Structure formats: C-alpha cells, structure tokens
Amino acid sequence: MTKHFINHLKNSKSAKDSLGFLGASLISQFVVFISAIFVIRTLGPELRGYYSFLSIIGFFLVPIFSFGFIAGLGYFVSSKKYLPLYITKSVMWISVARGSVIVLVVIILHYLGWLGETGNKLTIWELLPVLITFPLNLIKESFHRILLSDSKYMEGNKLNVIFSVTSPLIIFLFVVVLRLEFTGVLIGIVISNIANLLFTLYFFKKVYGSLSSNPQYEKGFVKDVFGYGIKGWIGDIAVTTNNRADQLILSYFLAPVNLGLYSICGNISQLLWLIPGSIRQILFNKNAAIESDAERKTITARYHAFFMILGFILTIAAILLSPFIVPFLFGRYFLPAVKPLQIYLIGSGIYIGTMVLTKYFVGTKKIIYTSYIQLFSAIIGIITAFIFIGRFGLIGAAISSSLSYFASYILSVYYFKDIKELLRGFINLRALFLSKAPVNKVPATWEVGSEN
Secondary structure, eight states: OHHHHHHHHHTOHHHHHHHHHHHHHHHHHHHHHHHHHHHHHHHHHHHHHHHHHHHHHHHHHHHHTTTTHHHHHHHHHHTTSSOHHHHHHHHHHHHHHHHHHHHHHHHHHHHHTOSHHHHTTSOHHHHHHHHTTHHHHHHHHHHHHHHHHTTOHHHHHHHHHHHHHHHHHHHHIIIIISOOHHHHHHHHHHHHHHHHHHHHHHHHHHHHSSSOSOOSOOHHHHHHHHHHHGGGHHHHHHHHHHHHHHHHHHHHHSOHHHHHHHHHHHHHHGGGGHHHHTTHHHHHHHHHHOOOHHHHHHHHHHHHHHHHHHHHHHHHHHHHHHHHHHHHHHOGGGGGGHHHHHHHHHHHHHHHHHHHHHHHHHHTTOHHHHHHHHHHHHHHHHHHHHHHHHHHTHHHHHHHHHHHHHHHHHHHHHHHTOHHHHHHHHHHHHHHHHOOOOTTSOOTTTOOSOOO
C-alpha cells in the first residue's frame, strides 16, 4: 500500500510541485521562526509592537491600493493570454504608481495624527526609510507572481526561500548581533527589500532571458487585468482585514506593548497555513485549465479533506503545547499571550478550509464569491473586534479573529454548492492511500487536466 502511494507521488508532477512548495515553505519558515525568536526576545514587547506596526502598514495598504491588480495578473498569465515578457514594462509602471500613492497616504495620515496610539508615536523619520522601499517591494511582488502563474515553480520556490530568509537574517544581524534595537529594524527592512527585488529580477531574467520584449505601456493588458481583478478587489482587502484587522484596531486603541504581545499569536497560529499554502497556486493553475466543473470540484474536495484533517491534528497539538511554547521561545514577558494564542489557533485551523475552497472560485472565474466570502468575514471581524477588544483586550482580539475565520469557512462551503462532494472527498482520501493501480496510471487526485 505504502509502496504504491510512494510510486504515485514519484510519477505525479503535481505531487512533486506540491512537495516542492511545501519543502521550500518549511525550510524558509524554520529560518524565519528561529531568527524571529531572537529578535523578539531582544526587542521586548514594546519595541516589538512598533516593529509589528510597520509590517501592518504595508499589509493593509498594499491590497487597498491594488484594485485587484495582482489577482488579474495571476489569472491572465496562468491562462496564457499574455506572455510575461510582453507585460513587464506595464507591470513596473503600475507597481511604482501604486507604491508612490501608499507612501503619500501614510505621510498624510501621520501628519493628521490618524495612525493611532502606536503609529503616532513613531516619527516621520522612522517611517520614511520603510516607505521609500514600497514601490520596489511591489515590483518584486508582481514579478514573483508572474513566475508562479507561469508555472515556474522551481524559481518561485527558490524566491520564496530567499524572501523568507533574507529579511529575518538581515534584521537579526542589526538587532541581535549589532544591538541596534529599533534602528536595526529600520535598516534591516530597507536593505532586505532592496536585496529581494534584485534577487527577483535576477531569476526573472534567468528564466526569460531579459526583462521585457515590449518597450511600450500595454493598454490592452492593463484594461484586462484591472477589469478582471477589480471583481476580487474587495475580497483582497477583506482577506487582509481578516488577517490583521485585530492588530490594527489593537494598535489604534492600546499601547505598543499590547501589540507586541499579541503579534506572536499571529506568528505562531499562521504556521498552520504552511502546508495548505504549499498547494494553493498549483490548485489555482489546475482549476483554471480544467474544463469540467465536476472534475474541478472533485480535486478541490480531496485537497480540502486532506488539509482539514491534517489541520485539525496540528491545531489540537498547538493548543495543548502553547503554555510551554510561548515562555520557552519568547520569555516570561510574553506569558500574557498564551490564552489569546490558544483562541486564535482555533480560527486559524478552520481557515485552512477557506484557503482551499477560495482557490476553486478564483480558478473557475467565480472570483466574486471570494470577494463576498472575505467581505462577510471582514465585517464580522471588524464588528466583533470593536466589541471585544474594548472589553477583553488581547483575548477579545483573538475571539474576534477566530469568529471571522469561522464565518469565512461557512460561507465558502455554502458557495461551493456541493456539500456531498466535500464529504465524498474525505471518503476518497482512503481510496488514494489504498489504491493498487499500476504506477504508470496516476490517480485523479493528483493528475487532473493539463500539466501546463
């Protein structure tokens, strides 16, 4: 039985790609996690709060001012309607424009004093070094998406590792080794953003031979990308709100030390998403290529079943071990984060199902459903955050996040419109592991539709 399953994996390109994504994610996240531990312990809760706030700025404003660009870019490259070298000039100009708008917005918000309890305590000179690298970061993000959407998984995996490792190691150098504290954070962010862009351009040129074959700004491409992506724009904003709205509201009303404590809840809980995250791009590409909706639902249901079971096991283990993990990794000053973390973990585990199902909607041109799901979840998250954070502080923020994640999953199942197929996915998993088909016949669980 095990031998047959291993042979299936060896002969399945999709399985190999999935394992490649997973391996790259595990390696990079291990480095991120270890270096983050030392950085967090060195900074302490308050300075960690300021560091988290700088991350939140980009995390929120990038999708707000994307207008669905990244989603549209991914779809049209995956569907082969536009060749990568034909659109890179347009991608660069759009990225620079988006980044410049974000920089201007943050400066205005700071001038008006609208960045909240934590953000207003940062000077403009502490914000500017990070802000000026935003346009570069958006170019990097767009080129990386092109590589992944064009199924250049080897290069995409390498860049995933580089992105994840570069920033933590550079910040570790300046904060922990050179003991520059928050100044080291600022220097590290700037250097790592520049380095990551250079790595991305190098791999892009290595794959395609140059950075562009079209020197002009392609209006047709821009129109198509934004025309498609705008449908999922609200969803992009909403999913961002789901992941960080609790931290943003917390930073607005409470002191930086509270944000520093709560930030480790997201860091630990979202490690549960590494495994399902490893197959999301592959599942999207395959759904975009398959013509039969029945086949799409079958493969999505099986992915969903496998990762929900695995996610449940990992969630329970993390909840039970968190009272020991937090003080061991971050020190006793972070003990108040244990209970919020346990609550947060519940929602993170449930959200794994949403991650899989929403890729079905995006890959089948039903991206509007993703927008509805994330918008509904964001509304639940924002309302409950304002209600519970004021009453219960960190625990209230964790409750709010878990409720929003749960809401997104319920609506995802509803829009999938085939609960029987989702349940059948759990049954068919057993058939996958017990299958005794010849090794040259790969089961539909892994191979459905075009390999391109």
